[in-house]
Amino acid sequence: MAATELERLSNVEPEPRSLSLGGHVGFDGLPDQLVSKSVTQGFSFNILCVGETGIGKSTLMNTLFNTTFETEEASHHEDCVRLRPQTYDLQESNVHLKLTIVDAVGFGDQINKDDSYRPIVDYIDAQFENYLQEELKIRRSLFDYHDTRIHVCLYFISPTGHSLKSLDLVTMKKLDSKVNIIPIIAKADTISKSELHKFKIKIMGELVSNGVQIYQFPTDDEAVAEINAVMNAHLPFAVVGSTEEVKVGNKLVRARQYPWGVVQVENENHCDFVKLREMLIRVNMEDLREQTHSRHYELYRRCKLEEMGFQDSDGDSQPFSLQETYEAKRKEFLSELQRKEEEMRQMFVNKVKETELELKEKERELHEKFEHLKRIHQEEKRRVEEKRRELEEETNAFNCRKAAMEALQSQALHATSQQPLRKDKDKKN
Numbered sequence: 001m002a003a004t005e006l007e008r009l010s011n012v013e014p015e016p017r018s019l020s021l022g023g024h025v026g027f028d029g030l031p032d033q034l035v036s037k038s039v040t041q042g043f044s045f046n047i048l049c050v051g052e053t054g055i056g057k058s059t060l061m062n063t064l065f066n067t068t069f070e071t072e073e074a075s076h077h078e079d080c081v082r083l084r085p086q087t088y089d090l091q092e093s094n095v096h097l098k099l100t101i102v103d104a105v106g107f108g109d110q111i112n113k114d115d116s117y118r119p120i121v122d123y124i125d126a127q128f129e130n131y132l133q134e135e136l137k138i139r140r141s142l143f144d145y146h147d148t149r150i151h152v153c154l155y156f157i158s159p160t161g162h163s164l165k166s167l168d169l170v171t172m173k174k175l176d177s178k179v180n181i182i183p184i185i186a187k188a189d190t191i192s193k194s195e196l197h198k199f200k201i202k203i204m205g206e207l208v209s210n211g212v213q214i215y216q217f218p219t220d221d222e223a224v225a226e227i228n229a230v231m232n233a234h235l236p237f238a239v240v241g242s243t244e245e246v247k248v249g250n251k252l253v254r255a256r257q258y259p260w261g262v263v264q265v266e267n268e269n270h271c272d273f274v275k276l277r278e279m280l281i282r283v284n285m286e287d288l289r290e291q292t293h294s295r296h297y298e299l300y301r302r303c304k305l306e307e308m309g310f311q312d313s314d315g316d317s318q319p320f321s322l323q324e325t326y327e328a329k330r331k332e333f334l335s336e337l338q339r340k341e342e343e344m345r346q347m348f349v350n351k352v353k354e355t356e357l358e359l360k361e362k363e364r365e366l367h368e369k370f371e372h373l374k375r376i377h378q379e380e381k382r383r384v385e386e387k388r389r390e391l392e393e394e395t396n397a398f399n400c401r402k403a404a405m406e407a408l409q410s411q412a413l414h415a416t417s418q419q420p421l422r423k424d425k426d427k428k429n
């Protein structure tokens, strides 16, 4: 037998022996200690509401928790989907619940709905990332950390009676590995009983055929297995929301009043509101919180750590070593850094060479231009010089002609002044 195999066998822990106690010790109070600690610490629960504007999200939340949350009516003109979280401190008996309701504002209002799911997925991932960062801290404080991871996504389906919209299918498909989805048919009072039955079957068929995983109420805990199994068959719940109180018989009940009758929110013959409240809050809230941690967050954490290079074991099934992984990552990072540095240096040298060449070319062009201008200037100078000489010659010639003319004129004058004297002489003779 190989040495490693022997080592492996010798490392197998022996089965613990069962012993009986001689009397009461007291560790049977452990569950009570756990309850007491949890109650003191308080709980957090985060609900994401996804559904088109005006489908009844806020009304349903108010109806579910029997209170009035701050709500802001969304416009139909949002450029993109925006996530709006609001946190409230609720108390029932001595139990404190930090409830966060996250609204996907503007969902389904854009002309191009291709990326409508993205802000929702990014928001869910961001909450996982925050938690992971807290976990990875040297000094972590998960005890009083405000956990904002989404525990359930209530997906509001329009009561069209037709098939699911492709936006609904795409969004649910993108979300199903990240969050527990409970699909609900909103405003169920606007659809008839027989249509609703067919609509539910159609929706479930489409979800199955498109491989969309919705949250299944757990059936492994005996105490709730039966009710959960029955409720799984009722999905998607068809709900009606209202905070208005209407008198029915001699009781005030929450209902929607119409000219032809009253739809009672908490009447199981009228809608599935009670089923939803029962499943979401009263029976499975802890399971939703746990599934979020053990399934969805675990998947996110595993992918993220693998992306960072961490593994449970290497190829030869050697146990994972944080130190070795860190060293390997560090080396990888340093060589990558060196490569980038060399690349940048080379780029810089090339850039300098290019600029030098460009400058030389510019200098040569300037020199040529200067020589050209110099030649033009000399040519011009020569021509001007020639012109000046010609003009000088012309001036000289003109002056000569002028002098000759003046001489001729003075001769002529002289001659004319002599003529009367001669005539007088002649007369005297």
Ligand code: GTP
Pocket (backbone or CB within 6 Å): 052, 053, 054, 055, 056, 057, 058, 059, 060, 072, 073, 074, 075, 106, 186, 187, 188, 189, 190, 239, 240, 241, 242, 256
């Ligand atoms: P935004 O936050 O603006 O996207 O709207 P919302 O989805 O929160 O809808 P909201 O609860 O504000 O309800 C919009 C309208 O629908 C209101 O007039 C409600 O009274 C009405 N409404 C809400 N729930 C129901 C319902 O179950 N049935 C019917 N018929 N109307 C409902």
Ligand code: MG
Pocket (backbone or CB within 6 Å): 057, 058, 059, 071, 072, 073, 074, 103
């Ligand atoms: Mg609202």
